[in-house]
Each structure stands twice: as structure tokens, then as C-alpha cells.
Amino acid sequence: MAALQIALNIMLAITSLLLTLLILLHKGRGGGLSDMFGGGVTSSLQTSGVAERNLNRITIILGLIWVVVIIALGLFTRFNLAG
Incomplete structure (x- = not known):
């Protein structure tokens, strides 16, 4: 289980x-932290709607994987499965 x-x-x-x-790759919606870190410069670039949707999908899937890993590690800690 340690592995x-x-x-x-x-x-x-x-x-x-x-x-x-x-x-950080997501397009800024304006007025937030993205503008403070140079989001205003990148807003002039036209990105494809398909590229933005794919970026959203990948981010959501990766976020779900991240949550599952966090829960699994919490269960390991809670039930002392590490040995």
C-alpha cells in the first residue's frame, strides 16, 4: 500500500x-487578477471558441482527477492504510 x-x-x-x-492559460474576463498580470495584453489576441472549450474540458477533467486523488490520500490517512 505504501507504493x-x-x-x-x-x-x-x-x-x-x-x-x-x-x-492561468484561460482567457481573462476582464477586471480581475488576469488584467493585473498582463491579461489585458492577451485579450487582444483572438482565440478560437473550440480551443477555449477544449481548455475548459481539460481543466475540469484534471480538476476532478485532482479531487479524487485528494480524497484517496485522505482515506489512506484516515484509516492508516499506509502501514
């Missing part, structure tokens, strides 16, 4: 980084 917990910890780290990057 599974190590694999889940690695998966958590990878999904956390990827989720952060994907969220």
Missing part, C-alpha cells in the same frame, strides 16, 4: 502543477 500512496502523492504534485498552468 500506492507514493504514486498518489506524485500524481497529486503533477496534477496540481498542471491545474495551475491550465487555469
Whole structure:
């Protein structure tokens, strides 16, 4: 079970980084933090609606995987399955 917990910890780290990057790739809606960090510059670029939808789908799927990994690690900790 320790190998599974190590694999889940690695998966958590990878999904956390990827989720952060994907969220930062989203187009800013204006007036928020995205404008403060240069979102106003990228708003002049026209992005495809398909690309934005695919980015949304990937972000949601990765977010769900992240939540499942968090819950699994919590169950490991709660029931002391690590040994």
C-alpha cells in the first residue's frame, strides 16, 4: 500500500502543477487578477471558441482527477492504510 500512496502523492504534485498552468492559460474576463498580470495584453489576441472549450474540458477533467486523488490520500490517512 505504501507504493500506492507514493504514486498518489506524485500524481497529486503533477496534477496540481498542471491545474495551475491550465487555469492561468484561460482567457481573462476582464477586471480581475488576469488584467493585473498582463491579461489585458492577451485579450487582444483572438482565440478560437473550440480551443477555449477544449481548455475548459481539460481543466475540469484534471480538476476532478485532482479531487479524487485528494480524497484517496485522505482515506489512506484516515484509516492508516499506509502501514
